[in-house]
Amino acid sequence: MYGWIWRHLPGNAWVRAFISLVLVLGVVYVLFQYVFPWAEPLLPFGDVTVDGASADTGAGGERGAAR
Amino acid sequence: MSRVRSRIAGVMSVLGELLITVGVVLGLFVVYSLWWTNVLADRESSRQADLMRDGWKGGGAAGPGALDTQDGVGFLHVPAMKNGEVLVKKGTDLKELNDGTAGYYTKPVKSALPWDAKGNFSLAAHRDGHGAKFHNIHKIKNGDPIVFETRDTWYVYKVYKSLPETSKYNVDVIDPVPKESGRTKAGRYITLTTCTPVFTSDYRYIVWGELVREVKVDKDRSKPAELR
Numbered sequence: 001m002y003g004w005i006w007r008h009l010p011g012n013a014w015v016r017a018f019i020s021l022v023l024v025l026g027v028v029y030v031l032f033q034y035v036f037p038w039a040e041p042l043l044p045f046g047d048v049t050v051d052g053a054s055a056d057t058g059a060g061g062e063r064g065a066a067r
Numbered sequence: 068m069s070r071v072r073s074r075i076a077g078v079m080s081v082l083g084e085l086l087i088t089v090g091v092v093l094g095l096f097v098v099y100s101l102w103w104t105n106v107l108a109d110r111e112s113s114r115q116a117d118l119m120r121d122g123w124k125g126g127g128a129a130g131p132g133a134l135d136t137q138d139g140v141g142f143l144h145v146p147a148m149k150n151g152e153v154l155v156k157k158g159t160d161l162k163e164l165n166d167g168t169a170g171y172y173t174k175p176v177k178s179a180l181p182w183d184a185k186g187n188f189s190l191a192a193h194r195d196g197h198g199a200k201f202h203n204i205h206k207i208k209n210g211d212p213i214v215f216e217t218r219d220t221w222y223v224y225k226v227y228k229s230l231p232e233t234s235k236y237n238v239d240v241i242d243p244v245p246k247e248s249g250r251t252k253a254g255r256y257i258t259l260t261t262c263t264p265v266f267t268s269d270y271r272y273i274v275w276g277e278l279v280r281e282v283k284v285d286k287d288r289s290k291p292a293e294l295r
Contacts, residue, residue, distance in 0.1 A: 001084045028095065036099045041161060045100065047268040048201075048261045049159045049191045050238050051175055 100196045101266075108167025108198035115139060115166065116154045123218045140180065141217040143169055143190065144294055145259075148203040152216070159191045167198025175238045181215050181222040181255070181278075188215070189241035189258040194265055194272075201261035204272050205231070212293035213257055213276045219284050221291045224257045224276035232263060232270045240273045248275040 005023075009016040040046065119139045138157035145153075156163055159170040169192035171178040179186020192200040207213075213224040228248040233240060240247055241258050250256070255278035262268035282291045 001081045003080075031092065031095055032099055032103060036096055039096070040100065040104075044268055045266065046161060046193065046196060046262075047235065048164065048193055048271075049172070050233075050235055050240055050260055050271050050273075 104165070104196040105167075105198055108165060108193075108196075110167075112154050112167030112198055115156075115168070116142070116152070119154065139168075140171070141215055144214040144216060145207065145211070146294060147207045147211045148201070149206075150200060150203065153192065153200045155190060155215070164191065164193055165197045167200060168192070169200055172241055176241045176243070178241070179243065179255075181217065181257075182220070183255070185243070185253040185255060187241060187243050187245055187256040187258055189260065191260045194261045194263065194268075201259060201272075202265070204259060204261050204274060205263075207259075207274050212279075213259070213274075214291060214293055215257070216284075221282040221284060223279045223282065223291055223293055225279045226274055226276045228275045230273040230275075233273060235262075235268070235271050237271070240271075245275055250275075250277075254278070 006016060006020070009019050011019070116139075140155050140157065142152040143155050144151075154168040156166075156168050156170055157173065159172050163170050169190045171180070172189045172191065176187075176189070178189040181188050192198070194201055194204070207226055207229065209226055209228065211226045213226060215222040215224070230240065230247065237247075239245070241260065243256075244250060244253055245256060245258060248256075257276040257278070259274040259276075261272050263270050263272035
């Protein structure tokens with residue numbers, strides 16, 4: 001796969017290496033800017049609040065108000 | 068025969084490259100979560116903190132729209148966490164906490180504010196990533212001070228109990244009178260919540276404190292003894 005990309009890049013080895021670097025940086029940029037921010041909330045690593053399930057939330061709110 | 072073998076070798080090498088790629092991407096995700104989100108969040112929270120401090124200096128007389136503190140109420144100082152000041156804003160939605168701030172609860176149990184006569188000032192912030200403002204919550208011990216700074220007043224709290232692990236469904240911990248901390252009478256409490264163990268959010272870590280005294284902010288904004 002990467003060999004195929006390498007063979008289809010233009011220029012000599014140095015030019016190919018440079019283009020490869022640019023491609024890698026581009027992929028990293030897209031990952032950090034778009035893919036990871038999208039994926040992160042879907043993963044259970046960043047939940048910090050105490051909170052019931054959505055059904056509980058209403059009940060908790062009511063009870064909090066009643067006190 | 069050799070053609071079949073080379074076909075198999077080709078498939079295996081593509082598969083291998085894909086697996087390596089997945090590994091590298093997962094590694095990058097760790098870098099993103101634990102480092103890059105901190106960079107972004109620290110930048111954003113210090114920008115908002117500067118805005119709020121500038122607004123305070125102006126005596127709050129800034130015209131409408133001139134000051135965009137986005138519901139900021141003040142700064143939390145916890146010397147035991149060694150993380151300087153944490154901007155506190157309204158609400159505990161991830162979108163807000165991701166700016167590297169702490170938020171006070173509006174649901175499931177509404178938080179009191181420090182200047183209220185009675186109640187529980189309940190806060191949440193990230194343990195890791197996005198500023199990781201409560202990363203060192205496990206270093207807080209009973210008797211440690213928690214100071215909340217507003218424009219005019221320092222509210223000095225003293226920690227009296229920690230709960231190192233509880234269910235995320237345990238909303239009782241942020242009740243106006245947090246019975247689980249052993250208190251039964253209405254008072255002026257503060258509750259810090261975050262996730263635990265570090266790097267995951269299987270459980271919640273809770274720290275409770277109680278108001279000890281209030282100190283008026285003087286014109287030099289000199290810090291109360293607990294922060295010196």
